[in-house]
Amino acid sequence: MTSLEDKFEESKKLGLQIVRESEEDRLMTLSVGPQHPGSGHFRFTVKVDGDYIVYCDPDPGYVHRGEEKMCEYRNVIQNIPHLERPVIHDSSNITYSYSLAIEELAGIEVPRRGQYIRALASELNRQVYTLYWLAIYGIFLGHSTMFMWPTGDRELFIDLLEVLTGARVTHAFNIPGGVRNDIPDGFKERCLRQMRYFQKRLKEYEDIFYNMPLFRQRTEGVAVLSKEDAVKLGVAGSVLRASGVPYDIRKAEPYDIYNEIDFKVQYMKTGDCFARSYVPFLDMQESCHIIEQLLDKMPQSGEVRAKLQPNPKGPPGETYRRVESGRGALGYYIVSDGTPKPYRVKISVGSFRNMLALPYLLVGQKLGDMPAVYWSLNYWPVEADR
Amino acid sequence: MEEIKKKFGESIKVVFIKPLRIKIQVEPRAIVEVATFLRDSMGFDHAESAGGTDYPKENQIEVIYHLGSYTREDLAAHILSLTARTSRDDARLPTLINVYKSVEYHERETFEMLGVYFEGHPRNERFLLPEDWADIPPLRKDFRIKGR
Numbered sequence: 001m002t003s004l005e006d007k008f009e010e011s012k013k014l015g016l017q018i019v020r021e022s023e024e025d026r027l028m029t030l031s032v033g034p035q036h037p038g039s040g041h042f043r044f045t046v047k048v049d050g051d052y053i054v055y056c057d058p059d060p061g062y063v064h065r066g067e068e069k070m071c072e073y074r075n076v077i078q079n080i081p082h083l084e085r086p087v088i089h090d091s092s093n094i095t096y097s098y099s100l101a102i103e104e105l106a107g108i109e110v111p112r113r114g115q116y117i118r119a120l121a122s123e124l125n126r127q128v129y130t131l132y133w134l135a136i137y138g139i140f141l142g143h144s145t146m147f148m149w150p151t152g153d154r155e156l157f158i159d160l161l162e163v164l165t166g167a168r169v170t171h172a173f174n175i176p177g178g179v180r181n182d183i184p185d186g187f188k189e190r191c192l193r194q195m196r197y198f199q200k201r202l203k204e205y206e207d208i209f210y211n212m213p214l215f216r217q218r219t220e221g222v223a224v225l226s227k228e229d230a231v232k233l234g235v236a237g238s239v240l241r242a243s244g245v246p247y248d249i250r251k252a253e254p255y256d257i258y259n260e261i262d263f264k265v266q267y268m269k270t271g272d273c274f275a276r277s278y279v280p281f282l283d284m285q286e287s288c289h290i291i292e293q294l295l296d297k298m299p300q301s302g303e304v305r306a307k308l309q310p311n312p313k314g315p316p317g318e319t320y321r322r323v324e325s326g327r328g329a330l331g332y333y334i335v336s337d338g339t340p341k342p343y344r345v346k347i348s349v350g351s352f353r354n355m356l357a358l359p360y361l362l363v364g365q366k367l368g369d370m371p372a373v374y375w376s377l378n379y380w381p382v383e384a385d386r
Numbered sequence: 387m388e389e390i391k392k393k394f395g396e397s398i399k400v401v402f403i404k405p406l407r408i409k410i411q412v413e414p415r416a417i418v419e420v421a422t423f424l425r426d427s428m429g430f431d432h433a434e435s436a437g438g439t440d441y442p443k444e445n446q447i448e449v450i451y452h453l454g455s456y457t458r459e460d461l462a463a464h465i466l467s468l469t470a471r472t473s474r475d476d477a478r479l480p481t482l483i484n485v486y487k488s489v490e491y492h493e494r495e496t497f498e499m500l501g502v503y504f505e506g507h508p509r510n511e512r513f514l515l516p517e518d519w520a521d522i523p524p525l526r527k528d529f530r531i532k533g534r
Contacts, residue, residue: 061514066531068499069524073534231456234432234488245456253406253463320407320452320465322434333452335439344525348435348452356491385514 027054032370034062042381044358051366056359064385071345075311076102079342081172086349087383088169089132092118092125093325094383095174100255101321101332102176106314111303114178115256120294121164121173122323123287127198128157128169129326130280130287133378137277138209140371141218146209153201156194163187176312178305188295195288202285210278219273223361223373226271235357236350237328238283238378241267242275249324261293273369276376280326311340327351327378351384390428394420401469409467414479417470421451421485429458430466433482436492438500440527446471447500447526449479451489472502474526481507499525 011018026049033043041062047055067086071079083098084091096118103110131150138146158168163184165171173180209215225235230243240247248265250258266282268275316338322331328350335344354377361373390398390410397416401409412420424430430453438449451468455461472479481504482489493504494513501523503510512519522529 061516064514066524069529069531073531231431232487234434234486236434240456247456247462318409320467329434331434331452333435333437333450344439346435346437346450348437352491353434353488356488 026050030367040381041385042379046362046367046370048367051368053362053365053367053370056362058355058358060355060381060385062385063382067386068345068347071342073341075340076106076176076342077308077312079345080175081170083347084170084172085382086347086386087129087325087327087380090125090129090326091170091172092121092174093129093323093330095172096122096255096325097321097323097330097332098334099174099176100323101319101334102312104319104321105317105334105336106176106312108177108306108308108312110178110256110306112257113182113299113302114304114306116294116298117179117183117304118174119256119258119261120291120298121161121171121179123291123294124157124161124164125171126287126326127284128154128161130284131157133280133326133375134205134277137375140375141215143209143212143215146205149201149205149208153198156198160187160191160194163190175305177308178303180305182304191295192292195291199285199288202281202288205281210281216274218369218372219277219376220270222273222369223365223376224270224272225276225357225361227269229360230271230357233356233360234353235328236353237324237326238279239276239354239357239376240328241265242279243271244269249322249329253322255321255323257294257297260297261290263290263293273372273376276378280378313338313340322348325350327354327380327383347386349383349386350378351380352386354379355384390420390423393423401467406463407465407467409469411469411471414470414472417468418480418482418485421453421468421482424453424466424468425485428466429455429461431455431457433486433489433492434465436482436489436496438496438502438525440474440500440525442474442527445474447474447477447502449496449500449502451482451486453486477502478505479503480505483507499523501526 027047030046034041042060044058046053070082080095084095087094131154135147135150162168165173225243227244230240246265246267251265263286266279266286268279316336318335320331320333322329331348333346334342337343365373397413399411401411434452434454436451438447440447448469448471453466470479479502493507496502497510498513498515
């Protein structure tokens with residue numbers, strides 16, 4: 001029997017123009033985004049061999065706004081409204097660590113009631129973000145009910161935040177020295193009522209989405225990130241905790257009043273897509289408990305904001321402060337030269353760090369699993385670009 | 387801290403020690419060695435972020451790595467800032483990618499935003515800026531936003 005090689009030689013002698021297939025020919029390059037309905041303003045190229053992804057290269061930057069450069073031109077208070085733009089669903093958290101850093105540099109003491117209120121705003125905001133994330137995860141996997149329900153329940157928290165801050169999404173509520181205004185009358189009762197309703201809803205989410213066999217099949221055991229790799233890649237937030245590292249800034253380095261709150265750091269050990277999608281859900285449950293405690297333990301009266309000078313500034317120095325946002329540790333490295341404008345602001349966000357895990361996890365997966373893997377990384381393109 | 391000082395002596399300078407925050411400055415030639423020591427012997431297992439600051443008055447660029455620990459509980463709240471300075475005119479530093487995998491994209495960002503070339507980094511190329519960007523690195527102080 002002639003081998004394939006002999007046949008090839010024979011055909012060449014006959015003058016046939018047969019070209020041998022190279023490995024590269026089998027690969028097809030696909031560009032995902034930036035107009036892909038789910039990827040957000042983010043593009044990554046994948047190469048597929050048949051159904052399997054063999055190469056992935058993220059290409060962010062479609063919504064790069066130069067936040068860090070813009071900070072150098074404005075004073076510390078003027079910076080707040082544009083700093084929350086990268087992640088408008090979680091705008092209280094992204095200005096939280098900024099406020100902490102400025103307070104440390106300028107030596108501002110925050111009243112206790114102010115500390116409680118801004119922790120409350122941040123927890124409510126975390127819920128808004130996580131629900132939005134969950135809605136998109138649902139529709140990514142073709143589960144349109146899971147898109148509608150969280151989007152609808154998100155309105156509860158948006159309404160609460162509207163009552164609290166006066167704005168639906170971009171609140172500019174957390175400022176250096178505390179919060180902009182006090183809690184309105186009747187807020188506590190309304191918040192507790194809605195939290196009770198939401199906790200019931202969470203059980204329904206679990207039934208319809210997380211316990212659905214189809215969802216389980218599509219996510220369990222898919223794209224496993226081991227604990228060692230998670231630490232090495234330096235991923236943050238729910239991705240890290242899904243891989244078995246119980247690390248949460250609220251526990252590891254408690255800021256403001258978080259050391260007075262009793263809560264557990266939710267984590268799982270499997271490190272697959274299911275764990276990465278379930279940890280944010282557990283976080284939402286935990287967040288409900290935190291909100292109830294915050295309302296309960298809050299001082300009944302007092303100042304909510306420290307009195308600031310018109311242009312707060314401190315001696316030259318530098319600081320690095322972080323909080324736990326919806327996507328993991330969110331840190332600000334701020335260098336001050338003693339003027340009211342920061343000399344350098346570096347924003348370190350969870351999304352940017354989790355992006356590094358994308359090529360690691362996607363290579364070797366089927367193309368059909370790509371949306372499930374991509375969105376399980378809790379990645380927000382606009383925040384990563386800054 | 388004493389241990390590091392003894393081991394590396396002259397090439398290391400402690401800038402400050404505050405509660406939970408330490409900043410050290412090292413000579414560029416020693417940075418890989420110091421980082422390896424910090425990872426293996428001190429337990430700082432990942433880099434949270436890396437960035438840089440431009441100091442035109444001193445004609446220097448400072449590159450800063452914020453190192454943290456996930457595995458050691460007593461270090462969970464600590465951040466060690468590892469910095470190195472390089473000249474603005476020929477900004478070059480050895481990459482830490484072989485020590486801390488997590489700095490890959492941060493170094494790439496620093497390259498395009500501050501123009502620091504990381505020797506040994508596989509991809510010193512454009513990342514966040516537009517493909518047709520034809521100006522100096524934007525986070526250098528001599529780059530001005532138009533109209534400001």
